[in-house]
Each structure stands twice: as structure tokens, then as C-alpha cells.
Amino acid sequence: MVKIKTEKTTEEKILAAAKKVFISKGMSGARMQDIADEAGINKALLHYYFRSKEKLFEVIFLEAAQKLFPKINSIFESDMPLFQKIEHFSEEYITVMAENPYLPLFVLNEINQDPETFLNKIWGKQNLPRPQKFLEQIEKEVRKGTIKKVSPLHLLMNLISLSVFPFVAKSMIQFTLGLDELQYRAIMEQRKKEIPKFIIDSIKK
Amino acid sequence: MVKIKTEKTTEEKILAAAKKVFISKGMSGARMQDIADEAGINKALLHYYFRSKEKLFEVIFLEAAQKLFPKINSIFESDMPLFQKIEHFSEEYITVMAENPYLPLFVLNEINQDPETFLNKIWGKQNLPRPQKFLEQIEKEVRKGTIKKVSPLHLLMNLISLSVFPFVAKSMIQFTLGLDELQYRAIMEQRKKEIPKFIIDSIKK
């Protein structure tokens, strides 16, 4: 019988704790002490593994951004037909976000605090959404006459809005509608099918 | 010729400065010194007019929340027919938010940081969205057969997502699409008509 290592290394504990604290409090609201407590270690250890709060934050933020965008691009830039792409996108996106519901708000908020820093320095632009191909595809379908004459840009914004916003407004939605965690998840599950149906019903001829 | 007072009172200067700083940096990222500088006054004056950072923040946050929700409710609860309500909502909402584009992200983010505090203590629930009547109205239309068999809840979420998200993601959108302020505003202007068209095309029989 081989012994399998299940204990987290200190670095993993730190990263998990940092992720939790940064995502719930944001960069400026997070305290190094809170992260240390959450990880069950001494504060000095944070600085031993990651030099500063900024460095630690950068790791967490990049990981979050990686999770948010690359998958979007791989779908946007694939060769699927339009309707299938729309279905695939909301399915995939909601699946990933259901496991990390606070991620979109976290990323959007940090970007908003200092767009310059985040959008230029931290990212190579390969991580950013590249909707070009998707936009062209819509335009082509419009010209072919297979869908109604819709604005590609607005259709893009619609697809993303419908998929992302329910996560950004999670707390709000749960509170105003009185939903517990399970009910919320169930509704997000439904949306995987609801969104493409809603969109396709609107644009198909 | 009567002299008209155009100078701001100190209190107004503070509120304007606090609004600007809090909305761009958030509660935890904002510095009292920044607010004082922005208002062109001494830091001690902030404490003279508002006792603490928290008190000052509460004023700003409430004002922001007031602007965000009551109008929504007055539309949701009016007696307009459904389609007109949808048109009216996106028109009204986008008009208000175009003047305060960072407001939704600010409010959603602060709520997220501490839902308990914000949603219970600070608000009397009269400010929160009350979508009940709107949901019932949709259900009625479905039963009458005037629109397709859609989920009222998802339709509600769709309308709000489509209207609010483009403001929440403003920085992101501008950066990835390379839009300046004017172009962004123009697109939001278009959305006032695009959103209701998009929705109604989807649900009408």
C-alpha cells in the first residue's frame, strides 16, 4: 500500500487562503494577517514564500483572469457554427463560473480600480477576450440571411451579459429573491439552456 | 440683477469628493486624505462634518443605492403593458446610468464584501428591487398566450443583465474593443432600443 500525500504544502495553503481572502475582500480590503490566519500560519511565512502583498495578489489575480478569459477565447475562435457556438459558450461559461461564482466581480472590480495597471502591465494581451472572429461570423450570417439583421457588437454584449451578470450580482439576486445556495445553483443550471434558447429565438429567421 | 449663489458649500464639496473617491476606489481603497485633497480642504473638516469614514461612506453608499433601485421599482410596479414596460425600463435605466456609469459596479461590489451589513442594516427593504409584480405580469401574459412560454424569473434576469452588465464591465469593454468615451456612450445609447427589440423578438409569438 502506497502512502498518498493528501496534506497541502505550505505554499498551497497560502495560495488557497489568499484566493479566498482576496476574492472576498479585494486587494485593498484584504489583510495579510487574515490570509495568514486563514492559512493557519505565521504572517512572516507569507513574506517568506511571496515577497509582498502585491506579489501574492498578482499570482491570485492572474490565476483568476486565466480562468475567466482563455476558455472564452477558445470558444469564440473555434470553427463551430454560430448557434452551436452560442450554446457552447453559455454551457461552458456557466459551468466554470458555478465553481467560482465570485470570480467575475472580483476581476472586473480590480480592473476598474486601476485599468492601466491590470490591462497593460499584468496581462499579455493574449489573455484578453478576442471577440473579432465571433463578430465576423455573426456579420457573415447576417449577410447570408440565415439570421435577422442584428448588430454583431450588441449580440456579443448580449451573450456575455446574460452569462456573466448573474454571477456578478449573486449576493443581490439571492437576497432579493430569497434564494439559498442550492436554489441559486439550480437556476444557474437552467440558464445554460435558457440563454441560448432566448438568444436564438430572438435572432433566427 | 440678483446674485445667484453658485459656490458649493463645504458639505457639498465633501460629498462630491467622497462620491468620486469612494466610487472609484471602494470603501477600503479610499483614503480620507484623498477625499480631503479632492475637496480642497483639511482632513479634520471631514470629521467635523461627518464623524467617521464609515459614516461618510454610508451617506455616499445610500445615495448610490437610492439612485440605482427606486426607479427600477417604480417601473416594475407600474401598470404599463409588458412590452412597454420592457422598453421603458431599458430606456430609463440606461439614461440614468450613463450619467453614473461606475455606480452599479460600486454598489454590487460593496454589497458583496459584506452582504449582511448592507442588505439588512443599512437599507430599509423598501429600497431593494421588488420584482414580484413584474414576475406575475409575465406569468399572466404567458397564460393568456400573448407571449411564448418563458420562465418569468429568467426573463427578469435577462432584462436586468442586458441593461446593467455593460456598465459593470465598462473598463473591460472599452479596453478590449478599443472604444473611447464617446464611442462607448454611443453604443449605450443604441442599447436603449436594441435591448427591448432583442427581448421582444425573442418572446413574442
Added chain:
DNA sequence: ATATATTTTAACCAAATAGTTAACAAAGTA
């Protein structure tokens, strides 16, 4: 076993930051 390198901690430090105080200035009032 001994020595060396790595990991972890408690105690400390310096900078940042919310909040206070006491004195001064301006405006209102008798």
C-alpha cells in the same frame, strides 16, 4: 552523529492612516 540548509515563529519596526485637539478665523448676534 554532525553539519548544513530549509522552514517556521515571535517579536519588532516603520510607514500609512483614521481620528483628535487646541488654537485661530469668520460670521452671526446682543
Added chain:
DNA sequence: TACTTTGTTAACTATTTGGTTAAAATATAT
């Protein structure tokens, strides 16, 4: 004018917080 209230400031204080240090504990190599 004298006096009181209101508004404003510079300088200061207390606390929070990111970061450091030096020593102890643990693991690793010889």
C-alpha cells in the same frame, strides 16, 4: 463693540498594517 457660535486649520496621537529580523525548529545531506 463685545461676545458667542460656527467653520477651518496645523500639529499631534493611536492604531492598523505591511514588512523585517534573528533565533528556534525541522528536515536533509555527509
